[in-house]
Amino acid sequence: MPAIFTVDVEDWFHILGVAGTPALEEWDRLPSRVEANFRRFLDLGDAAGVQVTCFFLGWVAARFPYLVREAAARGHEVASHGYGHRLVYEQSPAEFYEDALKARLLLEDILGGPVKGYRGPGFSVTKDTPWFFEKLVRAGYEYDSSVFPAARGHGGLRGDRYGPYQIETSSGPLLEFPITVTEVWGRPRCFFGGGYLRLFPYTLVRRMTRRVLQEGRPVIFYAHPREIDPDHPRLAMNLHRRFKSYVGLRGMEGKIRRIFQDFPITSFARFRADFGDSFKD
Numbered sequence: 001m002p003a004i005f006t007v008d009v010e011d012w013f014h015i016l017g018v019a020g021t022p023a024l025e026e027w028d029r030l031p032s033r034v035e036a037n038f039r040r041f042l043d044l045g046d047a048a049g050v051q052v053t054c055f056f057l058g059w060v061a062a063r064f065p066y067l068v069r070e071a072a073a074r075g076h077e078v079a080s081h082g083y084g085h086r087l088v089y090e091q092s093p094a095e096f097y098e099d100a101l102k103a104r105l106l107l108e109d110i111l112g113g114p115v116k117g118y119r120g121p122g123f124s125v126t127k128d129t130p131w132f133f134e135k136l137v138r139a140g141y142e143y144d145s146s147v148f149p150a151a152r153g154h155g156g157l158r159g160d161r162y163g164p165y166q167i168e169t170s171s172g173p174l175l176e177f178p179i180t181v182t183e184v185w186g187r188p189r190c191f192f193g194g195g196y197l198r199l200f201p202y203t204l205v206r207r208m209t210r211r212v213l214q215e216g217r218p219v220i221f222y223a224h225p226r227e228i229d230p231d232h233p234r235l236a237m238n239l240h241r242r243f244k245s246y247v248g249l250r251g252m253e254g255k256i257r258r259i260f261q262d263f264p265i266t267s268f269a270r271f272r273a274d275f276g277d278s279f280k281d
Contacts, residue, residue, distance in 0.1 A: 002264040003209065003219040004177070004271055005052040006145065006193075007041055008119065009034065009060050009067070010224060012232040014085050015245055016122045017154060020236035024084050027059060033232050035064055037225035042074050044228075044253070048260035051075040053267040055119040055145075058083030058103035065110045072111055077267040079117030080104050080141070087124040087154060088146070093131040100139040117268050120146035123179060126155035133176075134169040143268060145220060147178040150188040153244075162188070163217040177268065180220045182212050193222030198248030202255050206262060213263075218271060221259060228253040 011034040013022055022030060038054075045052060054071045056078060061068050072078050083103040088096060100118060107115045118141045125132045125146045136144055148156040162181060167174045181188035190196045191208040212219045226232050230249035237245065259265070266274070 001213045001216055001218055002266040002271065002274075003213065003221060003259070004268055005050065005221045005259065005265045006055060006119070006223075006268070007038070007052060008055045008057070008081055008222060008224050009038055009071075010057040010081065010085060010226075011060065012226040012229070013235060014057065015235055015237075016085070016087060016124075018235060018237040018241055018245075024059070028063070031233070032063070033229055034060055034225050035067060037229045037232075038067055039070075040228055040253075041223075041225055042071065042076070044256060044260065045076065046074065048257070048265070050260050050265040051077070051267050051270065052265065053077040053079050053117065053269065055079045055081040055117070056103075056107060057081045057085055058099075058106050059085070061103075061107055061110060068107060068110045072113075077117070077269040078107055078111055078115060079119065079268065080107055080115055081119050082121055085121045087122050088120045088129050088132060089124055089126050089155060093135055096129075096132070097135040097139055100136060100141070104140050116142040118144050118146065120144075122154035123148035123152065123156070124154045125157055127157060128155075133167050133174050134171050137169050137171040137174050141174065143175040143177060143272070145177040145179065145268070147176055148181075148190070149178045150181050150190060158188075175272070177218075177220060179222070180212055180217070182208055182215075192219055194224070194227070195244045195247060197221070197223065197255060198227065198252050202258055205255065206258075209259075209263060219263070223252070223256060228256070 080103045
């Protein structure tokens, strides 16, 4: 059973849920660091001989379309992270649909090929967004990796399904790849991406990864380009959120290198091709 590594391609100022996050109208005026940081990610993949899934924020793709083409040229899967980086539960169903559709059409126009996967900003699908999956299918997606099956700051969608599963909607089926958790002391815990991956020592991350793989589930790792750039600018936020957003930045690249070395790494596209319908109900 392989591990699926994913990169949410967004910039340093795209942190969600803090007062200091600039509005979309301001993004073009800010100094971007995503180009250099994302290319560093691509170089890490080349050095290890791995291909991953890159969830491009539509705004990033529109500003740097050559990064989308370069990712595909280096063998990585291009998928969608929406366009405007708004939390799902802060949008109406119609707003969410238009954002998801806009991002897919933009990426497909850049690539000249289909884009099948989606990940919502902040994993912010919750019990209060029951329309989420149907709108994704209507917007043309085949799979999603937005469900966080544990409590988190942006909501989470608790449940007992930790491996991939198919969701039937009124517009058709959708394959869901929930973010990986494993139970510790009876509660689901994440060790495999973002602040969790930056905070926990690599020995623990490796042990938990092996546990999940031995259960027959793929581990889904996730990271952001800013997380391998410890000197990127900081947004204004309280001390608690500052810790969650910036802890462990200097050790992140080393952890990613070790993950690429220690585990068989794949993308969602390759995983689906290799395992076919094995996770469908």
